[in-house]
Amino acid sequence: xxxxxxRRLLQMIPVFIGTxxxxxxxxxxxxxxxxxxxxxxxxxxxxxxxxLKHQYGLDKSLIEQYxxxxxxxxxxxxxxxxxxxxxxxxxxxxxxxxxxxxLVAFVLEAVFGIALGMLTGLKRGKIVDQIxxxxxxxxxxxxxxxxxxxAQVYIGTKWGIVNPTVTDSNDxxxxxxxxIVLGSVSLAYVSRLTRTSVVENIRSDYxxxxxxxxxxxxxxxxVHLMRxxxxxxxxxxxxxxxxxxxxxxxxxxxxxxxGVGNTLYKAITGAxxxxxxGTVTFLVVVYLVASxxxxxxxxxxxxxxxxx
Amino acid sequence: xxxxxxxxxxxxxxxxxxxxxxxxxxxxPKKETSNSLWSNAWRDxxxxxxxxxxAVIILLLLAISAFPxxxxxxxxxxxxxxxxxxxxNFSHIGDADWFGYDAQGRSIYARVIYGARASIxxxxxxxxxxxxxxxxxxxxxxxxxxxxxxxxxxxxxxFSGVPILLGSLVILQAFTxxxxxxVSAAIGVLGWTQxxxxxxxxxxxxxxxDYVQAARALGAGSGRIxxxxxxxxxxxxxxxxxxxxxxxxxxxEATLSYLGIGIQNGISWGGDxxxxxxxxxxALHVLLFPAGFLSVTVLAFxxxxxxxxxxxxPKLR
Numbered sequence: 111x112x113x114x115x116x117r118r119l120l121q122m123i124p125v126f127i128g129t130x131x132x133x134x135x136x137x138x139x140x141x142x143x144x145x146x147x148x149x150x151x152x153x154x155x156x157x158x159x160x161x162l163k164h165q166y167g168l169d170k171s172l173i174e175q176y177x178x179x180x181x182x183x184x185x186x187x188x189x190x191x192x193x194x195x196x197x198x199x200x201x202x203x204x205x206x207x208x209x210x211x212x213l214v215a216f217v218l219e220a221v222f223g224i225a226l227g228m229l230t231g232l233k234r235g236k237i238v239d240q241i242x243x244x245x246x247x248x249x250x251x252x253x254x255x256x257x258x259x260x261a262q263v264y265i266g267t268k269w270g271i272v273n274p275t276v277t278d279s280n281d282x283x284x285x286x287x288x289x290i291v292l293g294s295v296s297l298a299y300v301s302r303l304t305r306t307s308v309v310e311n312i313r314s315d316y317x318x319x320x321x322x323x324x325x326x327x328x329x330x331x332x333v334h335l336m337r338x339x340x341x342x343x344x345x346x347x348x349x350x351x352x353x354x355x356x357x358x359x360x361x362x363x364x365x366x367x368x369g370v371g372n373t374l375y376k377a378i379t380g381a382x383x384x385x386x387x388g389t390v391t392f393l394v395v396v397y398l399v400a401s402x403x404x405x406x407x408x409x410x411x412x413x414x415x416x417x418x
Numbered sequence: 419x420x421x422x423x424x425x426x427x428x429x430x431x432x433x434x435x436x437x438x439x440x441x442x443x444x445x446x447p448k449k450e451t452s453n454s455l456w457s458n459a460w461r462d463x464x465x466x467x468x469x470x471x472x473a474v475i476i477l478l479l480l481a482i483s484a485f486p487x488x489x490x491x492x493x494x495x496x497x498x499x500x501x502x503x504x505x506x507n508f509s510h511i512g513d514a515d516w517f518g519y520d521a522q523g524r525s526i527y528a529r530v531i532y533g534a535r536a537s538i539x540x541x542x543x544x545x546x547x548x549x550x551x552x553x554x555x556x557x558x559x560x561x562x563x564x565x566x567x568x569x570x571x572x573x574x575x576x577f578s579g580v581p582i583l584l585g586s587l588v589i590l591q592a593f594t595x596x597x598x599x600x601v602s603a604a605i606g607v608l609g610w611t612q613x614x615x616x617x618x619x620x621x622x623x624x625x626x627x628d629y630v631q632a633a634r635a636l637g638a639g640s641g642r643i644x645x646x647x648x649x650x651x652x653x654x655x656x657x658x659x660x661x662x663x664x665x666x667x668x669x670x671e672a673t674l675s676y677l678g679i680g681i682q683n684g685i686s687w688g689g690d691x692x693x694x695x696x697x698x699x700x701a702l703h704v705l706l707f708p709a710g711f712l713s714v715t716v717l718a719f720x721x722x723x724x725x726x727x728x729x730x731x732p733k734l735r
Binding site: 126128129132259260263267378390394398 | 576577580581583584585672676678679695699705
């Protein structure tokens with residue numbers, strides 16, 4: 111197990127370097143001058159442009175810039191954003207908010223998604239199953255910002271159940287509606303995936319054996335069926351954790367949540383290179399750690415998998 | 419026996435799973451004929467209502483995006499403020515005021531019809547890029563194995579580490595005058611990893627099959643084996659993933675347009691939904707019609723992909 115974790119950690123290094131390099135190149139090598147953009151429509155003073163370029167290291171070659179970025183990163187320095195604030199500072203404010211939001215969405219999709227999936231899988235072909243199948247398909251095909259706006263207008267403004275926008279991003283109760291919206295699509299996926307998996311496993315020999323040897327239904331469903339059916343679901347949930355952190359761009363924008371997604375969106379549209387690279391680096395780390403955790407969880411769920 | 423199975427198969431078709439795992443339906447084993455997987459699948463598909471419905475919707479959308487003039491006489495571009503946020507008039511089927519007017523007094527029906535083309539182009543072109551790249555890389559990695567596979571698999575890991583929405587936002591931000599083609603290219607460059615993984619897995623399975631060994635023993639070269647044996651036999655899962663992702667790319671383009679970084683020239687559903695969301699408190703119909711068309715399109719591709727998957731899944735036979 112220890113050796114497996116070590117090998118996986120080593121494999122993460124080239125992936126980390128490659129992914130950050132792609133984002134780095136997309137930000138700095140593509141057309142568009144970030145420093146000139148700082149001046150907006152005004153004519154840029156060449157001396158100031160040169161000074162700023164030097165300050166952010168933009169006068170060096172791309173490879174040198176990337177090397178500087180990497181070596182600073184290992185010292186724990188994410189650089190300074192074009193707004194003159196430390197990137198680590200900005201992220202330090204935004205990350206706790208996004209973690210709370212992602213947690214709300216994650217708990218919802220895991221609990222309700224698996225519950226709905228188990229229910230529909232066990233009641234396959236019944237009316238409950240049909241209704242849930244149609245509803246989840248609808249949720250998947252409606253763009254998330256439409257769901258977000260409808261939820262905001264109806265639940266927030268017209269029926270007045272909750273605040274339509276988040277006034278204090280650190281108050282987790284205000285994050286429940288954005289969390290539901292953020293998790294809705296994944297919830298639909300989780301329930302469908304669980305259903306498919308349950309339907310596949312329910313006809314397997316070990317379930318028949320478990321019933322035949324007289325185990326109570328609760329144990330057959332809760333232990334034998336569920337534990338085996340959850341293996342593909344756990345993979346999805348793990349990779350989705352990363353997606354929830356980054357995919358919150360839309361949801362955070364609609365509900366005015368001051369999290370990572372909002373920060374990143376402002377950084378991208380404002381062409382704030384250091385902030386974009388820093389934020390995406392953080393998201394890549396989340397993604398890599400989540401996929402490592404998924405692989406380790408496999409061993410817990412499925413004892414047939416052993417890591418050498 | 420087809421009559422007996424129809425309800426069971428119809429239920430099974432309505433399943434989406436991102437991992438591409440099939441749904442098992444208790445179906446009577448069909449009589450084995452000499453027919454290929456593809457003709458069996460086609461016979462099976464023709465009987466599925468879900469397939470027929472989604473295929474009809476998709477054909478209609480293709481017709482709308484190719485010949486929008488056939489479906490409306492109204493012009494989608496000029497606004498007439500006397501029609502400001504006018505409510506839909508459902509009795510005027512096919513007229514300019516059928517779906518009402520938006521905040522600039524433009525006919526929503528005409529805009530929905532003319533906006534279809536951008537979405538369809540993004541969906542089809544992105545899927546084409548992703549499929550070609552993904553199949554090529556997956557086939558090379560799976561067939562040659564060894565260090566080639568190691569390098570390409572790491573490359574796949576790297577690209578799948580870039581979140582697709584964020585990555586395409588960063589790329590597209592650098593371009594001005596974005597068209598449906600620019601957006602497709604940006605999504606396509608980042609989106610090929612899923613098909614690569616599916617293809618690689620399929621190729622590794624096919625490679626060990628006896629008929630491939632036999633072909634190699636008869637002296638066939640790598641090129642011939644890849645084209646004549648490996649490719650046709652690993653196509654099925656790729657087609658399923660590609661069809662379902664086509665809908666997803668259309669939805670992604672709308673999200674990009676909503677964030678203001680999508681198609682800039684011309685009419686698109688994403689842009690209109692974004693405009694409509696500003697009017698959501700006054701006039702819901704401005705948002706509802708483009709959003710409805712978009713959702714139905716995405717839905718049609720997902721259902722088509724599901725139906726094809728169920729028809730091609732050998733576990734159902």
